[in-house]
Amino acid sequence: MNPAVQWMTLIYMILAGTAMGVTYDSYRVLSLKLSFPKWLNALLDLLYWIWAALLVFRMLYAGNQGQLRFYVFLGLFLGVWIYFLIFSVTVRRFVVMLIQSVQYTCRLLWRTLEILIGVPLRWLWKLCGGTLLLLGRILLFILKLLLRLTKPIWVFPVRWISPYLSRIYQSAWFKRSIEWITAWRKR
Numbered sequence: 001m002n003p004a005v006q007w008m009t010l011i012y013m014i015l016a017g018t019a020m021g022v023t024y025d026s027y028r029v030l031s032l033k034l035s036f037p038k039w040l041n042a043l044l045d046l047l048y049w050i051w052a053a054l055l056v057f058r059m060l061y062a063g064n065q066g067q068l069r070f071y072v073f074l075g076l077f078l079g080v081w082i083y084f085l086i087f088s089v090t091v092r093r094f095v096v097m098l099i100q101s102v103q104y105t106c107r108l109l110w111r112t113l114e115i116l117i118g119v120p121l122r123w124l125w126k127l128c129g130g131t132l133l134l135l136g137r138i139l140l141f142i143l144k145l146l147l148r149l150t151k152p153i154w155v156f157p158v159r160w161i162s163p164y165l166s167r168i169y170q171s172a173w174f175k176r177s178i179e180w181i182t183a184w185r186k187r
Contacts, residue, residue, distance in 0.1 A: 009063030010075040016059040017079020020052050022091055029095040 027048055031041055060072060168174055 005064050006069075006071060009060070009069075010071050012059040012063040013056075013072050013075025014079035014082070016056050017076040017081075018083045018087070019055060019079075020076075021080045021083030021088065023048065023051070025088055025091050026095045029092050030099070033096065033099050 027044060031044065036044065056076065060068070
């Protein structure tokens with residue numbers, strides 16, 4: 001294997017180590033800020049390491065057809081070390097800023113939807129409720145008015161018939177009929 005291929009593989013491994021560091025820091029900040037459940041953190045850890053293994057294998061295969069040498073491990077270590085030494089704080093701040101931007105954008109979109117859709121729907125709901133309440137009160141007023149206007153028609157016959165009805169209720173044959181109906185129902 002010639003030195004050019006070895007240097008190219010070393011550069012690929014440094015880039016892979018840096019990419020692993022960027023991904024790890026981004027994932028760590030996201031999991032702390034969004035407070036994932038423990039089972040989801042375990043699953044995301046597993047996915048991270050599967051992704052890291054595939055990335056290293058792909059970069060190693062692109063560099064020297066998958067030959068594993070000492071400089072491969074040296075390149076990975078240098079990439080991670082350089083990343084954590086130089087870029088880690090900047091990437092973490094960027095990810096926090098990105099999370100805050102996404103949260104702000106979501107709140108802004110929610111507020112916009114609430115103003116454009118929610119407020120008119122609430123007004124419409126209040127308008128319909130007020131209209132139904134008004135119609136109900138008008139209908140109740142009309143029914144009360146009709147009841148007062150028709151009072152002579154239904155009050156006098158009731159007063160005229162009520163003494164006769166009370167006599168019927170107190171009669172012996174009515175009480176026997178009720179007892180017979182009750183006994184018949186129990187069968």
